[in-house]
Amino acid sequence: MAVRVGVLGATGAVGQRLIQLLEPHPEFEIAALTASESSAGHTYQEAAKWRVDSPIPDEIGEMTVTATDPDDVPDDVDLIFSSLPSSVGAEVEPGFCEAGYIVSSNSSNSRMAADVPLVIPEVNADHLDLLEVQRDERGWDGALVKNPNCSTITFVPTLAALTEFGLEKVHVSTLQAVSGAGYDGVTSMEIIDNAIPYIGSEEDKLETESRKLLGEFDGAELNQNSMAVSASCNRIPTIDGHLENVWVETEDDLTPEAAAEAMESYPSLDLRSSPDPLIHVFDEPDRPQPRMDRTLGNGMAIAAGGLQETPFGLQYNCLAHNTIRGAAGASVLNGELLLENGYL
Ligand code: 11C
Incomplete structure (x- = not known):
């Protein structure tokens, strides 16, 4: 069964690439889309100025965008992809981790934190084990993994x-x-x-x-x-x-x-x-x-x-x-690595 996933910052340039890559992905199913307060309550079609090089999938266009808050994301979502501006990511990502979500983030906040794995799977997949240190230190049920710039x-x-x-x-x-x-x-x-x-x-x-x-x-x-x-x-x-x-x-x-x-x-x-x-x-x-x-x-x-x-x-x-291998695709690949390693 596919893992239910959410996308934080779904209307931005990387958020759109994430949707483009996740929508046909056999291991992930898009179940939540979040954006800024001004987009919340609107359909994705209304909220996003879609610019990537494929049409917006119908079922995604009809989804209702919520605010970027763990309370607004369904409990059966297991994995969160974050493409928030770094200042917003720094504010909200820890709350998602505390609430038990596994977060694969492209945002630049916390990339250099000692207990946050910064991962390119083909290069340093073993750094994912840093999550054990992160969970010990922060007491999160969830986890935070970053991809680089x-x-x-x-x-x-x-x-x-x-x-x-x-x-x-x-x-x-x-x-x-x-x-x-x-x-x-x-x-x-x-x-x-x-x-x-x-x-x-x-x-x-x-x-x-x-x-x-x-x-x-x-x-x-x-x-x-x-x-x-x-x-x-x-x-x-x-x-x-x-x-x-x-x-x-x-x-x-x-x-x-x-x-x-x-x-x-x-x-x-x-x-x-x-x-x-x-x-x-x-x-x-x-x-x-x-x-x-x-x-x-x-x-x-x-x-x-x-x-x-x-x-x-x-x-x-x-x-x-840069927006596929360097951003959205990098986060999706980290999601696949998390799945492969039993975190989901
Ligand atoms: C740029 N590399 O081309 C930047 C954008 O740290 O994720 C991505 C910023 C980051 O301007």
């Missing part, structure tokens, strides 16, 4: 493939699509004929989240990876798909050929939304590109290319669909 998800799997060479220094420069900024980014497209070299706290997120993801959980606490990471983040006028330029310095020699082989053979998982292969490596120096390659693996694959040796170590490009 979309730009972090784009490059960390490629680094995970290279850990055997001993990661020492990583420099990453991003070219991020406007959909990462939600509706405002997509609708205004103010940046046509422009690029913006500072987009909030992105750089800090890439630097800290990557070290947590590649850290080691010893059963009691999570030790951050010691690699040095420096990030520079930029917004470009692309609709979907974050492209990143990466330079990696390693302890052991690392040729482009060895790196390509490590990335191509990096294992995927036997979860429904995990693509196989996880990482596509292109030989063509002008790939990957957002418009051509963002839908690989149903938008869940990472694409890499342009591997070459430089005085600053191995250089390459990588790409992921």
